Amino acid sequence: PSSFVIIGAGQAGIKAAETLRAKGFDGTITLIGAEHWHPYQRPPLSKAYLKGEMSEDRLLLKAPDWIKGAGIDTHLGKRATRLDPATRTITLDDGTEVPYDKVLIATGTHARWLHLDSADLPGVETLRGIDDTRRIGARLKQAHNVAIIGGGFIGMEVASAVRTMGKTVSVVEAQERILARVVAPEVSAYLETLHSEHGVNLRTAVGVDAIVGNGHVQSVELSDGSAVDADIVLIAAGAEPTIDLAFHAGLDLARGIIVDNACRTSVPHIYAAGDCTVFHSARYGRLIGLESVQNACDQAKAAAASMLGEPVAYDPVPWFWSDQYDTKLQIAGLSAGYDRIETVGSIPEGRFSIRYYAGGTLLAVDSINDPRAHMMARREIAAQPPALAA
Numbered sequence: 554p555s556s557f558v559i560i561g562a563g564q565a566g567i568k569a570a571e572t573l574r575a576k577g578f579d580g581t582i583t584l585i586g587a588e589h590w591h592p593y594q595r596p597p598l599s600k601a602y603l604k605g606e607m608s609e610d611r612l613l614l615k616a617p618d619w620i621k622g623a624g625i626d627t628h629l630g631k632r633a634t635r636l637d638p639a640t641r642t643i644t645l646d647d648g649t650e651v652p653y654d655k656v657l658i659a660t661g662t663h664a665r666w667l668h669l670d671s672a673d674l675p676g677v678e679t680l681r682g683i684d685d686t687r688r689i690g691a692r693l694k695q696a697h698n699v700a701i702i703g704g705g706f707i708g709m710e711v712a713s714a715v716r717t718m719g720k721t722v723s724v725v726e727a728q729e730r731i732l733a734r735v736v737a738p739e740v741s742a743y744l745e746t747l748h749s750e751h752g753v754n755l756r757t758a759v760g761v762d763a764i765v766g767n768g769h770v771q772s773v774e775l776s777d778g779s780a781v782d783a784d785i786v787l788i789a790a791g792a793e794p795t796i797d798l799a800f801h802a803g804l805d806l807a808r809g810i811i812v813d814n815a816c817r818t819s820v821p822h823i824y825a826a827g828d829c830t831v832f833h834s835a836r837y838g839r840l841i842g843l844e845s846v847q848n849a850c851d852q853a854k855a856a857a858a859s860m861l862g863e864p865v866a867y868d869p870v871p872w873f874w875s876d877q878y879d880t881k882l883q884i885a886g887l888s889a890g891y892d893r894i895e896t897v898g899s900i901p902e903g904r905f906s907i908r909y910y911a912g913g914t915l916l917a918v919d920s921i922n923d924p925r926a927h928m929m930a931r932r933e934i935a936a937q938p939p940a941l942a943a
């Protein structure tokens with residue numbers, strides 16, 4: 554029987570391992586994870602887990618006993634440092650060499666760092682893993698003022714979580730509005746009002762000049778000459794695919810590892826899935842990269858099928874969610890390139906959908922507090938013919 558290796562023990566990695574076993578693969582599965590944790594879900598890290606409302610057990614995607622029982626060998630707390638397609642060998646940071654017949658790269662993303670003055674002070678954080686949330690949580694016990702750089706999903710979710718904990722929160726966003734890259738102005742405006750009503754100091758259209766402190770962080774200086782106090786600064790400036798292994802192994806790359814619709818990379822026997830990939834979407838007519846649980850799980854399943862020689866074409870309707878206070882935002886599809894929107898429901902009542910069109914084609918639907926509209930939108934978009942952007 555063959556030996557399959559999975560690099561990255563996150564959402565995609567464990568889903569691929571699980572799928573391989575569910576499909577009857579009886580060879581060796583080796584799961585390599587840089588973190589010392591068993592595979593866990595990240596969404597609660599900026600939501601319930603940050604607020605202390607969820608235990609670590611519940612973050613785990615599979616119980617350690619299940620993983621063992623399924624005959625999945627793990628190397629946790631070990632980073633793969635080299636992938637050699639010529640000898641089909643992976644080298645770990647402790648020198649261990651792991652041979653493979655087929656390998657899946659599921660290394661995800663890492664938080665983008667901003668090289669600001671004094672960014673190395675204690676109290677300047679990013680948020681990607683359990684250890685980050687734990688460190689931030691420990692600091693929150695003493696901290697009063699939290700400054701968040703970046704008004705994206707993670708920034709706004711953390712703002713809502715720490716506001717709920719009674720902290721003073723400032724969010725600094727260089728764009729004119731929060732979540733500008735992903736939602737229509739109407740949705741940004743709705744969420745900006747929500748955050749302002751909850752007492753968040755929202756500073757849009759302003760950059761960050763420097764972080765200031767003495768032994769620990771004290772404030773953040775903004776490009777308009779003002780400053781916000783901070784005992785904790787969260788840099789929430791987006792994520793970058795973790796593709797160093799893939800680069801040195803000679804794989805074709807764009808923003809992430811380029812895979813086909815069966816999760817094959819440009820090098821034989823090497824597959825990739827999850828946040829670290831980009832792929833050509835027939836549905837949207839362009840190369841896309843998705844950072845979502847949906848994509849990590851669905852691509853992992855497609856990769857597993859492909860590794861077993863049973864490829865299925867992967868071209869999903871992407872979907873995503875974000876929880877802020879008691880508000881649930883759900884996104885179906887990708888809205889980039891829309892030329893018209895339609896609002897359904899009531900913005901003042903806080904239950905509405907924004908439907909994005911290009912010509913007569915529905916590209917995406919953002920729903921606020923309307924799970925039913927979200928589910929219907931996913932079906933509606935899926936039912937349309939592909940190549941929307943063509």
Ligand code: FAD
Pocket residue numbers: 560561562563564565566585586587588594595596597598599631632633634659660661662680681682707795798826827828829843844845846847849872873874875876
């Ligand atoms: P990951 O889950 O990141 O796993 C990759 C793993 O690979 C990591 O453990 C990493 O340490 C490991 N690794 C990297 N390099 C190596 C190496 N060389 N050797 C060994 N191991 C390596 N998505 C949603 O859909 N909804 C949400 O509400 C949502 N909220 C989120 C909140 C936060 C705070 C974060 C951080 C993410 C959130 N996401 C959300 C995104 C979602 O968690 C990711 O899309 C998903 O985890 C991607 O899965 P993945 O397996 O590709 O990567």
